[in-house]
Amino acid sequence: MKKIAILLVFISFLSSCSAGTNPEQRMSDWGGGQDDGWQQIAEREKICFDFFKNEMITPQGGIRTNYLDTAHNADFATGAEVLSESMGLTMLYSVVIQDEALFKSSLGFVEEYLDTGSIIAYRYSEENGAYRVNAFVDDIRIIRALISAGGVFDGNYTELAEKYSDRLYDTNVHGNYVYDMVDETNGTNNDFFTLCYADLYTIRLLERVDAKWEKVFAVMRKLVEEGYISDAFPMFASSYSYASGKYSEGDIHMTEAVLTALNLARIGDCPQRTIDYLKDSIKNGAVYGTYGRDGTKKSDTESTAIYAICALIAKEVQDEEMYRMCIDKMNRFQVTDKKSEVYGAFADPVSLDLYSFDNLAALLAYSGR
Numbered sequence: 445m446k447k448i449a450i451l452l453v454f455i456s457f458l459s460s461c462s463a464g465t466n467p468e469q470r471m472s473d474w475g476g477g478q479d480d481g482w483q484q485i486a487e488r489e490k491i492c493f494d495f496f497k498n499e500m501i502t503p504q505g506g507i508r509t510n511y512l513d514t515a516h517n518a519d520f521a522t523g524a525e526v527l528s529e530s531m532g533l534t535m536l537y538s539v540v541i542q543d544e545a546l547f548k549s550s551l552g553f554v555e556e557y558l559d560t561g562s563i564i565a566y567r568y569s570e571e572n573g574a575y576r577v578n579a580f581v582d583d584i585r586i587i588r589a590l591i592s593a594g595g596v597f598d599g600n601y602t603e604l605a606e607k608y609s610d611r612l613y614d615t616n617v618h619g620n621y622v623y624d625m626v627d628e629t630n631g632t633n634n635d636f637f638t639l640c641y642a643d644l645y646t647i648r649l650l651e652r653v654d655a656k657w658e659k660v661f662a663v664m665r666k667l668v669e670e671g672y673i674s675d676a677f678p679m680f681a682s683s684y685s686y687a688s689g690k691y692s693e694g695d696i697h698m699t700e701a702v703l704t705a706l707n708l709a710r711i712g713d714c715p716q717r718t719i720d721y722l723k724d725s726i727k728n729g730a731v732y733g734t735y736g737r738d739g740t741k742k743s744d745t746e747s748t749a750i751y752a753i754c755a756l757i758a759k760e761v762q763d764e765e766m767y768r769m770c771i772d773k774m775n776r777f778q779v780t781d782k783k784s785e786v787y788g789a790f791a792d793p794v795s796l797d798l799y800s801f802d803n804l805a806a807l808l809a810y811s812g813r
Contacts, residue, residue, distance in 0.1 A: 485771060488778060489810035491788030496803055497546070499789075502526070505549035506557065506568065507534050511786060511798045516571055525569040528558055528578070532585035533804035539592045540811045547593055551601075554586060563615055563628050564608070576628035580616045581641035583608065588646040609650055613657070620659040621667075621686065635687045639680050640703035642668045645710040668704060669713070677739030678717035680704040695742055696735045702753040709760035722754050723766045726773060748777045748790040752805035759812045767812075774806060 500508045506526035513523040521527050531554050538546040558565045558574055564583050565574035587605050594602035615626040616633065623633035624641055642664045651657035671681040671691050679701040681691035702722070708714040725731050731754065733745035755770035777790045784793055790806050791798030 481768060485810055488775060489807060491780075492778065492790070492803060492807055492810070493541075493788075495786065495788035496800075496807065499786075500800055500803070501549070502553075504557065505553040507531060507550070507800050507804075509800055511789070511791065512796055516569065521567050521569070525567060526553070526557070527568075527800070528554070528564050528566045528582035528586065530800040530804060531558065532582055532589055533801070533808065535586060535589035536592065537804060537807050537811065539589060539596055540808070542596060544597045547589075547597065551590075551604075560628060562611065563626060566625070577625050578612075578615065578628070579625055579641075580612065580622055581624075581638075581643060583612045583616070584643045584646050587612070588643065588649070591646070591649060609654070609657075613660075617660055620663040622660065622664055623686075636683050636685045637664075637667065638683045638700065639668050639671045640682075640700040640707065642704070642707055644668070644707050644713075648711060665711070665713070668708065671704070672715065672718075673737055675717055677735065677737065678715055678721045679735070693737065696737060698731055698733055698735065699747065699749050699753070702731070702750055702757065706753055706757050706760070709757050714757065714761070719757065719761055719763070719766075722757065723763065723769070726751070726754060726766070726769045730773070746773070746777075748774055748802040749805045752802075752809035755809040756812075771809065774809060777802075778806070 499511060502508060502524060506524075507530035508524050509521040509527055509530065510523050516522065516525075531550050534550045535547055535554075538544070538550065554564065557568045560574055560576065563576070563578040564586060566577055566579040566582055567575040569575075587608050590601045590605035590608070594600070594605065616623050618633070622637055622642065624636065624638050626633050644661065644665055647657055647661045647664065651661045667684055668680070671684060673679055673681060673696070677696075679696055679698070682694065682697060682700055683692045684690070685692070705714050705718050705722070709719075722731060730746050731750050732741050732743050733747060733750070734741075734743040736742055751770045751774035755767050755774065758764075758767035758770055774790075779786050779789055779791050779793045781787060781793060786793065786796055786798060789798050790802045
């Protein structure tokens with residue numbers, strides 16, 4: 445096990461943790477670290493993070509889903525409820541900025557409030573405690589954060605990464621296929637896979653040190669790649685049904701589709717047509733929230749998260765022009781009025797409606813990770 449931990453640290457250190465704490469330094473590989481554009485990015489990241497750490501972290505170390513308190517909803521998290529999604533994203537960002545105190549408080553919440561002993565619950569509320577269902581994408585994101593932290597803060601984090609990855613394999617992988625979730629109360633999985641859940645980068649890290657993940661990487665990589673829709677609309681289906689053996693045929697939600705593209709870009713496998721399509725859309729108009737499978741726009745909605753994820757794709761493929769365009773599009777959603785109580789956040793300045801996911805996606809986009 446010690447050999448596994450050492451190798452995990454080495455891989456993590458080379459691939460994830462060399463960026464440093466200064467936003468301008470993190471972009472120095474593009475040679476633009478000192479111009480006004482990078483300085484503005486650094487300033488915007490700072491005011492977003494200031495808002496986030498002052499307003500979105502609960503006394504227990506959890507990350508609020510929304511800024512405003514709202515009535516409990518059985519179907520989705522609101523207000524002060526916490527998602528494992530937000531915890532993993534915060535842990536990743538804290539590694540990038542080398543804030544071990546934030547990392548430890550976030551991990552402490554995961555261990556005390558989300559870890560049930562057999563899964564990481566996807567959701568927590570004071571009213572209901574930990575929901576007895578997990579989400580593969582959120583669990584493996586937390587695992588990636590632990591691996592990265594082992595290379596920056598303390599090698600002991602990799603031991604927990606091994607524990608969580610072994611457990612996740614047992615609950616959510618069957619016959620080398622990954623399932624979105626498991627219901628802890630009855631041990632059942634859903635019968636489909638959401639393509640954007642395939643964090644192929646982290647699965648590849650795991651397969652390099654644990655043979656049981658090797659076939660999982662190959663199988664899921666193929667499943668994701670074959671979800672490519674067409675050269676005319678070079679995005680990806682939302683999900684694959686294990687029951688029918690078919691990909692979903694409904695509308696394409698672009699937050700999911702660009703996450704799938706990012707997962708492929710992180711292993712050097714995103715189709716060039718996809719990258720070109722996104723860059724052209726951003727340059728000449730926008731990327732909207734929903735499209736038909738033929739590429740027809742079904743919504744006029746744009747979002748912080750979509751442009752943040754596209755910025756991360758640009759960083760992966762080393763396209764500085766695309767990155768800056770994405771950041772410019774994303775910045776339109778940041779509140780820059782210093783008199784606003786949500787100053788610095790990505791939010792509706794009138795209703796004060798905001799989501800932790802949007803703000804964490806923006807912070808990671810600013811950091812380039």
